[in-house]
Amino acid sequence: MNELLKELYQEIILDHGKEPRNFGECETHNKSAHGHNPLCGDKVSLTLFVDDDDIIKDIKFSGEGCAISVASASLMTEKLKGKKLSYAENMFKDFTDLVKGSEESLGTIDEDDSLYALKGVKDFPMRVKCATLAWHTFKNALKD
């Protein structure tokens, strides 16, 4: 099997793509946004509950899309739940660098990080948008 494909579709991606975590809508939320990739039609809806200390107490997503976009959304919610907004914003940058293949990302998201599984996207430039859809939606939700 082709190495690039193996790299792109690691077990964890296929697993989260098939059985996404934190799927649905937060029971109570104070921030939300819809994301949409007009080129392919993939959609994601994100709800968040952020407390007074800027901690993401709850985060859930729903929508439909390819394995990469669903897995990325799923991994994102796992990553950000319980974290401070400032952490999340830094992570946004590190993650987008990672999937675009920017050098500087390599220090912050290392091999032990679950998000590292999406590194293979960098060899499929047309799929970067799939991987970043949830993250851009998250950014928009913060403006809510």
Next chain:
Amino acid sequence: MNKDKTLHKDIRKDFPILSKKILKTKDLVYFDTAASAQKPQVVIDELNQFYKSHYSNVSRGVHTLSVESTLRYEDARKKVQNFINAKSENEIIFTKSATESINLVAQTFYDKYMSSGDEIILSLMEHHSNLIPWYFLRDKYGVVIKFANITESGEIDVNHFESLITPKTKIAALTHLSNVYGSKIDEKVSSICKRNNVAILLDGCQSAAHLKIDVQKLECDFFVFSGHKTYGPSGIGVLYGKENLLDEMPPYQGGGGMIGEVTTDKVSYAELPAKYEAGTPPIVEAHGLGIAIDYMKNIGIENIINHEEELTKYAYEKISELDFVKIYGDGDNRNSIISFNIENIHSHEVSSFLDVEGIAVRAGHHCCQPLMKHLGVNSTSRLSFGVYNTIEEVDIFINALIKCKEFFIK
């Protein structure tokens, strides 16, 4: 079949890009001609040659280069006229794209023949380029848009279409050949329009290079297609319109070349076709389209059709044998396009997988979001054939599809 094989072996040599290796190792299998066709060497060479030896602006000036450019530009118009069997050169307008052609018709047809409350009929399987220009009219002027249903087999429901017509219906704009189903429009639709005094625009983007086009037999008032899907360059589109309509409708854009006389108070307009060609047109691109038409004619439109029919039939049968694949539409009335999904695998995954096997297919909504909604899917994969494709490539594709399913569904 054997004869066909020799035919396309030579044809493949005409397209330099087909010798490209994908990821340095895989032979390119180009199954995305419906998005854009590859270009034969002769078209590439002619574009080059035009800029090297003949280029100037057209229809302005009397020097040698201006004459050489104008002759080539106008010669391309004659080739297009002949290609689609229009009655007159005046009925062929060059635009930058089929999209621009449809926008032109929507706006100028409305200006001349429609008013608020009038009705337009589209179908649920139109490309966005044959939806949005009409939505503009709905938003701006309050025209009413009705949508003809699509049958299970992927065709316009002719009875439903007819039932939508009222005395207020002024125009129907429909795809001649669906870019998702590959289905050709029922000829009855044109006669129904004619009988009810409704104008009809056919979107020929997918048909121009894959069917024999005769706008007079089709009984259409407008026919649009693009250069890049017919083995020509991008940046050139065609609008065919019946001469009396083009005569009556107002110009689309104002600028150089479309005028009769200009004073500080008023303007009169040029005769057809210049009336609709404001500004410097896509000169070299028009010439390139003319060369592409010559190229297709040299192979023989009938030969192209037969070859693609054989490919489509073979691919349809082979894919139908795979129980994990759903094909949209059925096998009859299918021309060079097959849209499908593998159960539980998103089209992006299919397309990325096939890509590393060297196979180019389209994944997504095909600029047909209303149709995707109608089908209850988010996207599909689509293979589409051109004159250069082969049965062997279909076999490569089928094997890859099986591998793809095994990769994702263990």
